[in-house]
Amino acid sequence: MAETLIHPSAVIAEGAQIGQGARIGPFCCIGPQVRLGDRVELKSHVVIEGDTAVGEDSVVFPFASIGQAPQDLKFKGEQTRLEIGARNRIREYVTMNPGTEGGGGVTQVGDDGLFMSSCHVAHDCRIGDRVVLVNSVAVAGHCHIGDDVVIGGLSGIHQFVRIGRGAMIGALSMVTADVLPFGLVQGPRAHLDGLNLVGLKRRGATRGEIAELRQMLAGLSEGAFRDRAREMQGQDHGDRAREMLDFILGPSDRSFLKPL
Structure with a gap:
């Protein structure tokens, strides 16, 4: 030792x-x-x-x-x-x-x-x-x-x-x-x-996973994040996309940063 x-x-x-x-x-x-x-x-x-x-x-x-x-x-x-x-x-x-x-x-x-x-x-x-x-x-x-x-x-x-x-x-x-x-x-x-x-990319995300996240982010931006996330929750998603939805619907009193 x-x-x-x-x-x-x-x-x-x-x-x-x-x-x-x-x-x-x-x-x-x-x-x-x-x-x-x-x-x-x-x-x-x-x-x-x-x-x-x-x-x-x-x-x-x-x-x-x-x-x-x-x-x-x-x-x-x-x-x-x-x-x-x-x-x-x-x-x-x-x-x-x-x-x-x-x-x-x-x-x-x-x-x-x-x-x-x-x-x-x-x-x-x-x-x-x-x-x-x-x-x-x-x-x-x-x-x-x-x-x-x-x-x-x-x-x-x-x-x-x-x-x-x-x-x-x-x-x-x-x-x-x-x-x-x-x-x-x-x-x-x-x-x-x-x-x-x-x-x-550094953490091994595939092109398909990145494309799915981009598509999800675009959809989330078309209204209230939590409302849109609830609509997406029942759909088939990859692990990272599900993680994003779970985060949005998790316990928090704060709003979300959104694109300009």
């Missing part, structure tokens, strides 16, 4: 659990309820507090602040959690907050994500696997972001928004409504601009 290395200037509170082969760099501060998985690396000047778990083989870069109290005036110090999966790359100045009592009490981050410098993941969010947040993305509270989503730099995601699997958000976008799976979204007040074709 790899040796666990802790720099003498690091401050590790009694009760913290440090996995086998972890590397804790200079001037890191680790709270008493923190759990670091095997081979987690904290470069330097990293602060991890609260009831926070960081999965194995994750790397956290300098000046990240993980697990501090939520930025929510309703938070009164109740016991809540932040769960971060395996093999994540959390870059400089990233902030991630635990949940709140009113939002379910937990913020969850999946595996294999890349969170570039100065990103923020707020309380009660659910972030899927292989998600990329480019520099200075701000994800507000209670958002659900599916697997394989890419969010371009300096974008903002409004609270309670859902972003479906495989969607791509262009840089400098303000996303105020739900984004369909595999959608391509961009604009200062973001709008749906078709499908994320690059992402679909």
Whole structure:
């Protein structure tokens, strides 16, 4: 087993659990309820507090602040959690907050994500696997972001928004409504601009599947999304098309981004 290395200037509170082969760099501060998985690396000047778990083989870069109290005036110090999966790359100045009592009490981050410098993941969010947040993305509270989503730099995601699997958000976008799976979204007040074709092709979608999604998106745009989705629900669809319909008809109080 790899040796666990802790720099003498690091401050590790009694009760913290440090996995086998972890590397804790200079001037890191680790709270008493923190759990670091095997081979987690904290470069330097990293602060991890609260009831926070960081999965194995994750790397956290300098000046990240993980697990501090939520930025929510309703938070009164109740016991809540932040769960971060395996093999994540959390870059400089990233902030991630635990949940709140009113939002379910937990913020969850999946595996294999890349969170570039100065990103923020707020309380009660659910972030899927292989998600990329480019520099200075701000994800507000209670958002659900599916697997394989890419969010371009300096974008903002409004609270309670859902972003479906495989969607791509262009840089400098303000996303105020739900984004369909595999959608391509961009604009200062973001709008749906078709499908994320690059992402679909990278993940093995066939020409037939892409054509079906295009046809479905065109049909959905001819009226209220939920009404049109209900009409399409009984038809024969491929897996990705069914996923889009299930997303539209899933629980949400928000509207959907649509084409201009």
